[in-house]
Amino acid sequence: xxxxxxxxxxxxxxxxxxxxxxxxxxxxxxxxxxxxxxxxxxxxxxxxxxxxxxxxxxxxxxxxxxxxxxxxxxxxxxxxxxxxxxxxxxxxxxxxxxxxxxxxxxxxxxxxxxxxxxxxxxxxxxxxxxxxxxxxxxxxxxxxxxxxxxxxxxxxxxxxxxxxxxxxxxxxxxxxxxxxxxxxxxxxxxxxxxxxxxxxxxxxxxxxxxxxxxxxxxxxxxxxxxxxxxxxxxxxxxxxxxxxxxxxxxxxxxxxxxxxxxxxxxxxxxxxxxxxxxxxxxxxxxxxxxxxxxxxxxxxxxx
Amino acid sequence: xxxxxxxxxxxxxxxxxxxxxxxxxxxxxxxxxxxxxxxxxxxxxxxxxxxxxxxxxxxxxxxxxxxxxxxxxxxxxxxxxxxxxxxxxxxxxxxxxxxxxxxxxxxxxxxxxxxxxxxxxxxxxxxxxxxxxxxxxxxxxxxxxxxxxxxxxxxxxxxxxxxxxxxxxxxxxxxxxxxxxxxxxxxxxxxxxxxxxxxxxxxxxxxxxxxxxxxxxxxxxxxxxxxxxxxxxxxxxxxxxxxxxxxxxxxxxxxxxxxxxxxxxxxxxxxxxxxxxxxxxxxxxxxxxxxxxxxxxxxxxxxxxxxxxxxxxxxxxxxxxxxxxxxxxxxxxxxxxxxxxxxxxxxxxxxxxxxxxxxxxxxxxxxxxxxxxxxxxxxxxxxxxxxxxxxxxxxxxxxxxxxxxxxxxxxxxxxxxxxxxxxxxxxxxxxxxxxxxxxxxxxxxxxxxxxxxxxxxxxxxxxxxxxxxxxxxxxxxxxxxxxxxxxxxxxxxxxxxxxxxxxxxxxxxxxxxxxxxxxxxxxxxxxxxxxxxxxxxxxxxxxxxxxxxxxxxxxxxxxxxxxxxxxxxxxxxxxxxxxxxxxxxxxxxxxxxxxxxxxxxxxxxxxxxxxxxxxxxxxxxxxxxxxxxxxxxxxxxxxxx
Numbered sequence: 017x018x019x020x021x022x023x024x025x026x027x028x029x030x031x032x033x034x035x036x037x038x039x040x041x042x043x044x045x046x047x048x049x050x051x052x053x054x055x056x057x058x059x060x061x062x063x064x065x066x067x068x069x070x071x072x073x074x075x076x077x078x079x080x081x082x083x084x085x086x087x088x089x090x091x092x093x094x095x096x097x098x099x100x101x102x103x104x105x106x107x108x109x110x111x112x113x114x115x116x117x118x119x120x121x122x123x124x125x126x127x128x129x130x131x132x133x134x135x136x137x138x139x140x141x142x143x144x145x146x147x148x149x150x151x152x153x154x155x156x157x158x159x160x161x162x163x164x165x166x167x168x169x170x171x172x173x174x175x176x177x178x179x180x181x182x183x184x185x186x187x188x189x190x191x192x193x194x195x196x197x198x199x200x201x202x203x204x205x206x207x208x209x210x211x212x213x214x215x216x217x218x219x220x221x222x223x224x225x226x227x228x229x230x231x232x233x234x235x236x237x238x239x240x241x242x243x244x245x246x247x248x249x250x251x252x253x254x255x256x257x258x259x260x261x262x263x264x265x266x267x268x269x270x271x272x273x274x275x276x277x278x279x280x281x282x283x284x285x286x287x288x289x290x291x292x293x294x295x296x297x298x299x300x301x302x303x304x305x306x307x308x309x310x311x312x313x314x315x316x317x318x319x
Numbered sequence: 320x321x322x323x324x325x326x327x328x329x330x331x332x333x334x335x336x337x338x339x340x341x342x343x344x345x346x347x348x349x350x351x352x353x354x355x356x357x358x359x360x361x362x363x364x365x366x367x368x369x370x371x372x373x374x375x376x377x378x379x380x381x382x383x384x385x386x387x388x389x390x391x392x393x394x395x396x397x398x399x400x401x402x403x404x405x406x407x408x409x410x411x412x413x414x415x416x417x418x419x420x421x422x423x424x425x426x427x428x429x430x431x432x433x434x435x436x437x438x439x440x441x442x443x444x445x446x447x448x449x450x451x452x453x454x455x456x457x458x459x460x461x462x463x464x465x466x467x468x469x470x471x472x473x474x475x476x477x478x479x480x481x482x483x484x485x486x487x488x489x490x491x492x493x494x495x496x497x498x499x500x501x502x503x504x505x506x507x508x509x510x511x512x513x514x515x516x517x518x519x520x521x522x523x524x525x526x527x528x529x530x531x532x533x534x535x536x537x538x539x540x541x542x543x544x545x546x547x548x549x550x551x552x553x554x555x556x557x558x559x560x561x562x563x564x565x566x567x568x569x570x571x572x573x574x575x576x577x578x579x580x581x582x583x584x585x586x587x588x589x590x591x592x593x594x595x596x597x598x599x600x601x602x603x604x605x606x607x608x609x610x611x612x613x614x615x616x617x618x619x620x621x622x623x624x625x626x627x628x629x630x631x632x633x634x635x636x637x638x639x640x641x642x643x644x645x646x647x648x649x650x651x652x653x654x655x656x657x658x659x660x661x662x663x664x665x666x667x668x669x670x671x672x673x674x675x676x677x678x679x680x681x682x683x684x685x686x687x688x689x690x691x692x693x694x695x696x697x698x699x700x701x702x703x704x705x706x707x708x709x710x711x712x713x714x715x716x717x718x719x720x721x722x723x724x725x726x727x728x729x730x731x732x733x734x735x736x737x738x739x740x741x742x743x744x745x746x747x748x749x750x751x752x753x754x755x756x757x758x759x760x761x762x763x764x765x766x767x768x769x770x771x772x773x774x775x776x777x778x779x780x781x782x783x784x785x786x787x788x789x790x791x792x793x794x795x796x797x798x799x800x801x802x803x804x805x806x807x808x809x810x811x812x813x814x815x816x817x818x819x820x821x822x823x824x825x826x827x828x829x830x831x832x833x834x835x836x837x838x839x840x841x842x843x844x845x846x847x848x849x850x851x852x853x854x855x856x857x858x859x860x861x862x863x864x865x866x867x868x869x870x871x872x873x874x875x876x877x878x879x880x881x882x883x884x885x886x887x888x889x890x891x892x893x894x895x896x897x898x899x900x901x902x903x904x905x906x907x908x909x910x911x912x913x914x915x916x917x918x919x920x921x922x923x924x925x926x927x928x929x930x931x932x933x934x935x936x937x938x939x940x941x942x943x944x945x946x947x948x949x950x951x952x953x954x955x956x957x958x959x960x
Contacts, residue, residue, distance in 0.1 A: 017565055018597070018629045022352035022433040031633035032592045035577040039646050039687070064590070064633070066621040068582035150424045157423040176421075177754040178447055178670050180454040182592075183684050183745045187752040201435055203426045209347060286340040 023210055030198040031064040032182060033161060034145070037196050038065070040186040041143035044072040050086040051265045052218045053147035056207050057199055059216050062097055069098035077135055078105045079127035081116060081267035083240045085219050104135035116269045117248050133169045136193060143194045151203045161200045167191030208285045222284060224261040224276040230254060240268040351562050356437040356452045358476035359462030364493045368462065368531035369438055373427050422452040431558040446703070446717040447670040449479055450757055458487035458560060465498045469511045475703045478519055482666060484739050487560050488524040491553065496530040500544040519706065527553050567630035571655040572596030573741065575686035576648045580635050588619055588635040589644050594740035596652060597629040598636070603653035606644055607731045612653050613640040647688040649731045657741060659729040660763035667694070667722050669714035671748065671755035677713065678845040680879035681755065685744035688730050691882050692746065695723040723764065735759035749878050782862035786820045790859040791956060792884060795868045796877060796931060797894030798923050799909055800901035802940050803868040806894060809949035811866050822858055824851060826869040839920040845876050852880035859888055872928045892952060893934040898923050900941060
């Protein structure tokens with residue numbers, strides 16, 4: 017009698033989900049944000065279809081404001097998996113020079129929410145894998161694994177399909193699409209344990225190192241691209257070297273750094289377990305309109 | 320907080336985390352997983368209990384706790400104390416209403432196990448949500464308010480949990496603090512529950528007296544206030560109850576194939592999730608439904624080939640022989656394969672706002688198989704409060720009944736009693752694509768086992784070849800008086816002159832014979848079209864070009880006939896005449912009668928006509944004459960072949 021551990025059960029569930037999509041969707045794509053959850057999702061995709069490469073491309077909806085380390089890993093990860101990489105940048109946001117300093121919430125809206133809609137429409141993808149987890153945020157706890165979006169990418173929480181057993185209904189009308197979350201049942205600790213157990217490569221920014229940092233509106237950030245900061249802010253912020261790391265990764269001016277000495281995976285997990293604030297606390301977007309903000313974003317089509 | 324859990328050994332992990340993180344992680348790698356559901360309504364303190372479990376297991380971070388404290392003061396129902404319920408209510412709409420309207424999944428961990436809790440609402444109108452949450456659970460915690468005892472809803476929750484196959488039931492008698500922790504109150508409730516549980520086939524359950532609010536018997540038992548209690552705490556029980564995959568492993572091997580893995584000509588593997596038993600290289604297997612046998616050559620994973628794989632693992636299997644295997648096939652133990660059949664008795668839980676329509680075709684998804692299925696009128700509906708069997712013509716939202724299901728081709732299955740994976744299915748509406756029902760198979764019906772397809776030597780291709788034509792079904796649809804019969808007649812005459820073998824099935828004529836037992840209700844109209852579809856299919860099998868002229872107002876039924884035929888043989892012809900025009904013509908005087916109310920269920924007047932969205936051919940009768948229309952149709956038909 018073989019007793020499966022919780023990680024083995026989670027792995028099998030995610031693999032089963034990915035294979036269902038590959039078998040039933042017309043044109044799936046895997047959204048890839050270069051973060052640790054994306055890294056785990058990509059690793060699971062490799063496992064699900066081995067020895068074939070995953071039968072869909074990887075797509076990064078880029079804001080041009082990500083950390084340099086993230087861009088470096090993005091190319092390598094796609095190549096290692098034998099998958100095509102699509103990088104999409106919203107041309108309108110590019111033209112208008114949308115940035116996190118001058119445009120606030122519009123930055124996320126234009127680059128990410130609008131960018132994602134445009135990219136899905138442009139390539140005609142009807143199913144998109146995302147790395148969101150139910151434990152991240154309250155409104156996500158009720159998200160389905162297969163989440164339906166209207167032709168205009170809207171999410172209607174009252175009109176989601178019941179999800180029974182592991183029987184996923186992937187049928188949809190022309191123009192409608194599905195977001196699929198194979199990591200729904202994973203927790204942050206599961207993700208870290210799996211990265212450790214499977215030796216998955218993640219962006220070095222998750223580990224503490226001496227990095228150039230600046231303070232902005234009460235938060236601590238990394239000066240990943242000083243020239244660009246100067247151009248947007250009109251001056252170079254005061255830069256101090258500190259030992260910092262990141263608990264989540266996004267646009268460098270929007271992702272708060274935490275001072276830390278945790279330089280190994282075990283140290284990071286240790287710090288995470290002993291820490292007293294939740295993971296999304298370092299992200300600015302959850303806070304912009306009270307406690308239902310993520311839910312509102314989802315209705316508008318943010319992933 | 321009362322009974323603060325800070326010194327509780329169950330969660331005493333901080334020391335190990337800070338002293339020896341490696342050892343801590345090592346101990347976590349080997350944890351098992353238990354999925355459970357909590358059933359009860361807002362008043363039973365369900366959300367409070369879950370909030371308590373999260374809080375006690377340190378799954379609440381400081382920022383969340385701070386937000387929780389603020390929320391508790393603002394909208395909480397516990398005065399100045401922390402309202403744990405707020406922690407678990409996610410969507411903005413339901414927070415305002417103060418009820419849980421959907422299934423929410425929560426996660427917590429103890430020293431021994433990781434838990435996923437499905438938190439579902441308790442009201443009768445949310446039966447579908449509870450069934451959804453229960454479908455993936457190994458265990459159910461049925462909450463009872465100690466002041467109220469076993470209520471109708473307790474029975475409903477227990478019945479549903481049992482119906483979806485949960486074999487571990489915990490009866491959590493909550494709010495013991497409000498009955499002064501009285502032993503006899505507890506025992507009275509347990510005795511009450513036992514007599515009901517036996518009635519519905521629950522033979523075993525674990526009763527625990529608790530207080531979610533105060534924390535009694537949640538992590539430690541007995542608590543100071545319940546010294547008389549001899550059983551385990553809730554957490555102790557959840558940590559030690561047997562998990563599902565061990566029982567599944569003891570049964571015969573089955574793996575429904577999800578995906579054929581073919582990276583190059585040298586590799587052909589079959590990927591799937593093993594639903595029961597175990598498999599090793601060298602094992603003899605049988606492919607169902609083809610019945611072909613082979614031997615397992617290897618079990619492939621990215622981590623290397625395996626010597627053994629068991630229920631719950633997702634693998635890729637290579638076979639020693641070139642046998643035909645595709646998505647939907649079930650690779651099984653050679654000496655004990657599952658059955659295949661096309662008629663079943665099943666329990667159905669209806670989940671859609673639109674009622675079940677007996678006779679209508681729905682997509683049925685069972686494991687990795689998808690087929691077209693129709694349901695008979697239910698044998699009975701179950702009153703989930705009294706458990707009485709009620710006569711029923713249909714099932715409405717949250718209705719639970721027993722019905723016969725017929726599929727258009729045999730599917731591989733096991734009874735739900737034997738296998739959750741091969742005994743459960745969902746039904747999908749063919750037009751809206753909504754999941755409309757969940758079903759569990761009781762058994763296959765004998766008719767299906769005894770009526771076999773007779774294989775014939777002359778194939779449909781040979782029939783068609785002799786007539787030197789490609790068979791087709793020209794399916795005319797449109798309002799009464801739109802000109803269907805007139806144009807259909809012309810089409811047949813012209814084809815006949817061109818030496819084509821044709822047959823015209825006309826709506827009025829068929830209703831005089833084959834379908835004279837049918838009326839004009841929605842159900843009868845569907846049966847009318849189903850029979851005509853079957854007849855048209857037989858004629859197409861014989862090589863004929865079949866022309867049908869029926870109003871056929873519903874998209875779902877036209878789709879049903881389309882699905883009966885090989886791709887490309889169903890040609891939908893929409894005779895598009897505006898209602899005003901058809902009504903003005905009123906050749907048979909029917910519109911007049913319908914307007915006067917002497918003719919009921921008349922399409923276009925008091926019964927809907929669903930226009931084809933993408934017909935192969937659309938004829939605008941206000942723009943062309945019947946002759947021109949007939950030529951157009953023939954051009955399209957013969958031009959295509």
